[in-house]
Amino acid sequence: MKIDLLTREYPPHIYGGAGVHVEELSKVLAERAEVTVRAFDGPRKPDEIPDVANGSLRVVGYDVPSELAHDNLALQTFGIDLQMANDVEADIVHAHTWYACLAGRLAQQLHEIPLVVTAHSLEPFRPWKREQLGGGYNLSSWAERDAFTHADRVIAVSNGMKQDILTAYPAIDPAKICVVHNGITIADFSMPGPDDPGWKVFDRYHIDRSKPTLLFVGRVTRQKGLPYLLKAIHLISKDIQVVLCAGASDTKELGDEVRADFAQLQRERGNIIWIEEMLPRPELNALEHGCDAFICPSIYEPLGIVNLEAMACGLPVVASATGGIPEVVLDGVTGYLIPIEQEHDGSGTPIHPDDFVRDMAAAIDKLMADPQRAKEMGEAGYRRARDEFSWERIADETMDVYRQVLS
Template structure:
């Protein structure tokens, strides 16, 4: 049985694209895999050229719709789906095949078009129903609302990244036996971590406390909450610095710049912009604590990265975060959208550096539970109908 992996965006550094890439590579060690996307980064091209994997690449050319400006999102999404369906049809010369989709609209289209000719696995990276209003383009939101439930009900198996995501999938009418809990993994070299790092006691005692945020600058990521909390700690007399890694829309970036200025944080917040994934380990090494103040998040990759580097995490108790962060063991969980609670947690890790160091050790110990090897092995069990 052949395997087809379909995911948009492998020409960029997004978290979903990285999951699809790692899974395609891992599966291709033992069987032929066709990967369909709309681009590929230079780093991934080099990785593919130097590997001995049974991986065929099919890159689709999506027409440039920039002339439509803000109305381009839905037409581009529909074009991507149509072209992906056409390429999948070409690949299905010797059915049956397992098709692994990484978006709900695409999975719904595959299920509707090919029916029983394929065994559909739906990798659920989240859902639109638990995101704050305005998180997505309204037209794209409509598309996801119309297709999410259908995609899950028609899939042979829906893959949840965390127990919370499994519950959300089940709410669409999917029986538990057709839901598989398979969290994402991390291979330390992805972020430039050559070997497990040992953090010296001197690092934890360094002043001032340095916080790190890594991710997309987006309202759902709670960066505005983080800035408000930082301002409160500064007003309380704590000397704390913040490094921001990532980018967002020009409009939201301007909002954050204005907020930083109005809160008097210009001298304590450093905005590094987007960084190559292979350089992230150095940023984790420098910081003391990683902050994930999301309003919703199925399984943040940044937490896996922080854990691998031995850094404790201050995170909102939403989505799949509590599946990763063990409160008081590898980090601290706080109520979402609560700047005061976040400020108190920030003050706590600054006051008690020995506890902060202990949380970092706990995070690194837990990190070994999440690897791409275990992720791919679990996926392989779902490839054939007889498994599972």
């Protein structure tokens, strides 16, 4: 079987969970079939392509056409999509995120092959993307809707995402939607040795390893709920050191808003560190192993691969009870879930934001006040990530989806 995976992100250019998903999925699929990944950000060097057992993984990178270099991001995206669609040579094409939806839909028609799309997020539930894309949000929404409604199969990364798909696109036959969770390669998150250079991140950012430390990892985007977390930090014990590993702001305005809130926290509370750069994996791994708990305050999260990564490092997790998160984080077992009642207008805005913030702060304090219980939750989370979310299982389930379509 020949499979073309179409994606915005792929090593070494990864900034979110969808990119991690495609990277790991491509490696395990390449042990079962011939896989070509078509990605943004230009051609890859040989040493930037992941190794697989039988070497049947090819990566083709594309640049934005020079004529579109200064145009709206959506038009730049479509310029790459046209190139991808033209080059597809496969039995089946599998598109990830709206960035590759147009390429997948065009390839389906041009080459008369089946189309599978994976829903990592949905444009109707991310209206804040208009801040980034302007009128291009209308184009990204159209491309996603057209691909999803014409796909031969839609893969949802959680049961929560399946329900969101049916809400956003009721024309889709529910029988065409398959749930295949995101996964984790547990070996990639082992404890670094004492001389591992990744530990230097603590010295570089003056993080005190003797203090109880709460960690946030995520992009500065509305869906990650960072502004609510910053409000909650005002309410938690001042003995808790907070590390925010938060970069890649969606817009300058949002970045400025977060920067102002952070500066206020520094003045009034202190004991908080903001890492704005996207850390290399060894440093992020050391950071997760060196902290005591993980916080995920998202208001929109189809599954939450960051929670899986934290659990793989043995961290207990405090997370919003939204989207697919409750399918990963077990309340009272691997951490605590924060109740959240949300608007149904697509924004996911908390209906009672003050309650959401207070409940978040209370859950953080409860977890950090009992180190032994937190340790036990972290161990339970590790076992859950290892046993329930392996990429080998996910590859087999994905191959089953392909076979259904081709038969």
